[in-house]
Amino acid sequence: MLKTSGFSTIVALVLVVAVVAATAGAYVFISGQKATASPPYVPSSENNQPTQENIVDNTGNNASVSEEMANIALSSGTKIIDQTGDWISTGDQGDNPSFYPIDFVDIKEVDVGVDENYLYVKATFNGQWPESDNDWPSINGDQITWTEFSAMIDADNNSQTGCLSDGGTEIALEFSMRMNDTTGNPPGAHHGYKTDPSGIEFPEENRYLGDYDLSDNKMIGGPGYNYVTGVYPLENLKLTVGQGITLKMKAESMSERYNHAAFDDMNFLNGPSIVITLGENKTINYG
Numbered sequence: 114m115l116k117t118s119g120f121s122t123i124v125a126l127v128l129v130v131a132v133v134a135a136t137a138g139a140y141v142f143i144s145g146q147k148a149t150a151s152p153p154y155v156p157s158s159e160n161n162q163p164t165q166e167n168i169v170d171n172t173g174n175n176a177s178v179s180e181e182m183a184n185i186a187l188s189s190g191t192k193i194i195d196q197t198g199d200w201i202s203t204g205d206q207g208d209n210p211s212f213y214p215i216d217f218v219d220i221k222e223v224d225v226g227v228d229e230n231y232l233y234v235k236a237t238f239n240g241q242w243p244e245s246d247n248d249w250p251s252i253n254g255d256q257i258t259w260t261e262f263s264a265m266i267d268a269d270n271n272s273q274t275g276c277l278s279d280g281g282t283e284i285a286l287e288f289s290m291r292m293n294d295t296t297g298n299p300p301g302a303h304h305g306y307k308t309d310p311s312g313i314e315f316p317e318e319n320r321y322l323g324d325y326d327l328s329d330n331k332m333i334g335g336p337g338y339n340y341v342t343g344v345y346p347l348e349n350l351k352l353t354v355g356q357g358i359t360l361k362m363k364a365e366s367m368s369e370r371y372n373h374a375a376f377d378d379m380n381f382l383n384g385p386s387i388v389i390t391l392g393e394n395k396t397i398n399y400g
């Protein structure tokens with residue numbers, strides 16, 4: 114029989130604790146649930162510039178980012194508060210003539226934070242995104258099928274440079290969810306970001322050279338939550354802490370009848386400019 118001294122038992126226990134801690138560190142913690150860690154930055158197959166190696170390596174680590182890390186950066190960042198029930202008409206043909214008050218399309222607050230490696234953007238809505246296909250509302254017999262939040266960044270505060278169709282933006286961050294869609298993680302939920310405007314305005318999918326689809330990675334928030342949080346390497350975005358940027362944001366949804374069943378605009382189409390300094394602890398009442 115193997116005899117184990119008290120000392121070696123302690124050593125063994127310490128080793129076990131260390132291994133468990135190291136393993137836990139390799140997971141992304143999302144709302145108390147463990148999700149297996151894959152590097153959250155994966156370029157889409159359509160566009161390989163820059164390469165996946167660049168994306169994983171250019172921050173100096175494997176990009177295992179927890180929601181807790183995001184919340185620390187966001188809590189010392191900039192908070193932009195939006196009204197609720199502030200629907201607008203875009204003037205497009207596909208507009209719903211009387212917008213549906215879909216609470217999960219209604220932006221309530223956007224938080225922007227940075228640490229030395231990442232930009233964090235969290236959008237909070239007035240209600241939670243559908244958790245499953247059965248949760249998508251039908252209003253007056255019109256089935257809602259899609260929702261999207263976008264944050265466009267005019268990184269040089271010049272509306273005449275960048276993607277002119279997006280208002281002179283150099284970066285586009287996008288979160289969306291579609292009914293009856295089995296792809297994405299969780300199913301139906303997609304997020305990603307675009308960089309390096311090409312100068313081509315149409316077709317729309319050619320507007321940016323850098324196109325990163327993060328949908329294979331577990332979304333922070335999203336389905337079943339009233340928020341979505343995105344994490345982006347500052348180096349890929351060519352942004353630095355302390356830089357002043359202009360934000361243009363919107364949330365919109367589609368139904369079986371309307372291209373815009375509801376539309377909440379935070380300066381994407383109209384309204385006062387939202388100019389922030391990355392890393393500044395400040396509250397802005399957008400109104």
Ligand SMILES: [Ca+2]
Pocket residue numbers: 195196197198199219220221377
């Ligand atoms: Ca709103």
Ligand SMILES: [Ca+2]
Pocket residue numbers: 267268269270271272273274275281282283
């Ligand atoms: Ca610009």
